[in-house]
Amino acid sequence: MTARPDTIAAIATASGRGGIGVVRVSGPLVPAVALALAGRIPAPRQAQLARFRDGNGAVIDEGIVLHFPAPHSYTGEDVLELQGHGGPVVLRQVLEACIAAGARHAEPGEFTRRAFLNDRLDLAQAESVADLIDAASAEAARSAARSLVGEFSSRVMSLVARLTEMRLHVEACIDFPEEEIDPADRAWQARRGEELRAELAAIVSDARQGAVLRDGLTVVLAGAPNVGKSSLLNRLAGEEVAIVTPIPGTTRDHVRATLVLEGVPIHLIDTAGLRDAGDEVERIGIERAWEAIAKAGAVMHVIDATRPDTADNPLLDARLPVGAPRLRVTNKIDLPHPATGREDRPGDASIRLSARTGEGVAALRSWLLDVAGWRPHGEGVFLARERHLVALAEASGALAKAADGTQPIELLAEELKMAQQALGRITGEVTPDELLGQIFSRFCIGK
Numbered sequence: 001m002t003a004r005p006d007t008i009a010a011i012a013t014a015s016g017r018g019g020i021g022v023v024r025v026s027g028p029l030v031p032a033v034a035l036a037l038a039g040r041i042p043a044p045r046q047a048q049l050a051r052f053r054d055g056n057g058a059v060i061d062e063g064i065v066l067h068f069p070a071p072h073s074y075t076g077e078d079v080l081e082l083q084g085h086g087g088p089v090v091l092r093q094v095l096e097a098c099i100a101a102g103a104r105h106a107e108p109g110e111f112t113r114r115a116f117l118n119d120r121l122d123l124a125q126a127e128s129v130a131d132l133i134d135a136a137s138a139e140a141a142r143s144a145a146r147s148l149v150g151e152f153s154s155r156v157m158s159l160v161a162r163l164t165e166m167r168l169h170v171e172a173c174i175d176f177p178e179e180e181i182d183p184a185d186r187a188w189q190a191r192r193g194e195e196l197r198a199e200l201a202a203i204v205s206d207a208r209q210g211a212v213l214r215d216g217l218t219v220v221l222a223g224a225p226n227v228g229k230s231s232l233l234n235r236l237a238g239e240e241v242a243i244v245t246p247i248p249g250t251t252r253d254h255v256r257a258t259l260v261l262e263g264v265p266i267h268l269i270d271t272a273g274l275r276d277a278g279d280e281v282e283r284i285g286i287e288r289a290w291e292a293i294a295k296a297g298a299v300m301h302v303i304d305a306t307r308p309d310t311a312d313n314p315l316l317d318a319r320l321p322v323g324a325p326r327l328r329v330t331n332k333i334d335l336p337h338p339a340t341g342r343e344d345r346p347g348d349a350s351i352r353l354s355a356r357t358g359e360g361v362a363a364l365r366s367w368l369l370d371v372a373g374w375r376p377h378g379e380g381v382f383l384a385r386e387r388h389l390v391a392l393a394e395a396s397g398a399l400a401k402a403a404d405g406t407q408p409i410e411l412l413a414e415e416l417k418m419a420q421q422a423l424g425r426i427t428g429e430v431t432p433d434e435l436l437g438q439i440f441s442r443f444c445i446g447k
């Protein structure tokens with residue numbers, strides 16, 4: 001037996017003054033609250049004009065009442081909306097009248113938590129409610145809306161369904177000694193494992209872009225001393241955040257600036273020029289530069305067009321985080337420079353610009369937006385969270401082991417189970433014994 005939930009109430013609109021303001025109430029006492037404030041229980045889902053009264057019968061406001069009986073409401077419980085005038089004092093009085101009628105103040109997120117507990121939303125959808133409200137750009141809002149209507153969840157769940165099917169197949173083979181398992185079965189499993197891995201990789205890529213829309217992208221400016229990293233940072237930031245001098249080794253500590261492009265936060269980190277020499281302070285600065293590079297979401301390798309020797313840095317190539325996009329930025333093209341083209345390399349994104357004149361910087365901004373996952377009319381990107389990425393990575397690690405194809409079938413079964421559990425955490429499902437039921441219903445006959 002679960003305890004009967006209590007009734008919660010809160011001002012649902014933003015604080016401050018506005019044309020209208022809404023107090024929302026959810027729980028079993030909704031009819032009593034409606035009677036106390038509006039003098040009647042409004043017909044379901046019909047806007048009705050009413051005077052809102054406090055406990056002494058004094059009129060607080062006049063507005064619209066809306067009643068959504070359970071379970072067809074946001075929370076799945078009885079819900080009452082009191083839409084009055086949007087002044088902070090009047091809204092507080094309406095809220096206090098609801099409390100006097102038996103409701104209590106809602107905690108942050110409590111309406112949405114109830115929606116999840118009552119299966120109105122899954123976990124990923126519930127999270128996207130907050131993301132939609134917090135969205136800093138139209139693109140982030142669109143991505144959150146896609147998660148809210150369940151696009152992210154349904155892709156995860158369709159993957160879980162296919163994973164379940166594969167698990168059934170594998171579990172059915174487990175009762176047999178290894179040598180008696182039909183090689184065709186093993187081949188089917190290997191194929192299916194590969195398909196699932198590819199689908200998971202596609203989801204990971206969309207989710208990763210979505211996470212960048214939400215949290216921003218960290219981009220490190222790296223390269224030899226004096227190539228113009230700090231000048232480029234200043235140019236992008238639109239202000240003199242970093243010291244610029246003709247002396248190689250000017251920058252030691254990181255200099256940070258956040259740039260907001262189309263609502264997407266880009267966190268830029270300018271670092272010390274990479275070289276062997278230097279005093280103690282510079283050496284520490286360079287060590288820190290390597291640390292920043294190792295953690296970067298993307299790296300700009302800045303090259304001096306007049307000094308082709310700055311184009312090569314095998315160490316930089318080796319120490320880039322795997323999967324982090326890298327851009328070769330050839331700077332100082334306003335100066336006479338040899339036309340070697342050595343700074344460009346096939347397969348690498350590259351841009352030629354001048355931090356001094358600003359030529360080519362627009363192309364750099366579009367590269368940053370592109371790498372951050374911003375699309376003009378973005379399709380398919382989900383506003384994922386770190387938690388989703390961790391779960392997806394875990395599932396993908398387990399599937400990679402499962403797809404190996406050589407391991408004993410018991411281990412394969414175990415890896416698949418782990419992959420499924422990791423994915424189930426995204427939508428908040430807890431379905432441990434569900435699989436057993438399916439096995440019995442589908443495989444117990446004769447096998």
Ligand SMILES: Nc1nc2c(ncn2[C@@H]2O[C@H](COP(=O)(O)OP(=O)(O)OP(=O)(O)O)[C@@H](O)[C@H]2O)c(=O)[nH]1
Nearest residue numbers: 225226227228229230231246249250251273355356
């Ligand atoms: N002509 C020209 N000069 C530039 C350009 N960008 C930077 N410079 C000059 O190059 C010198 C070095 O610039 P910085 O921005 O300090 O270079 P850095 O890469 O940050 O150097 P360190 O911090 O020492 O690693 C300065 O004298 C700048 O004025 C450019 O696009 N054109």
Ligand SMILES: [Mg+2]
Nearest residue numbers: 229230250251
């Ligand atoms: Mg510098």
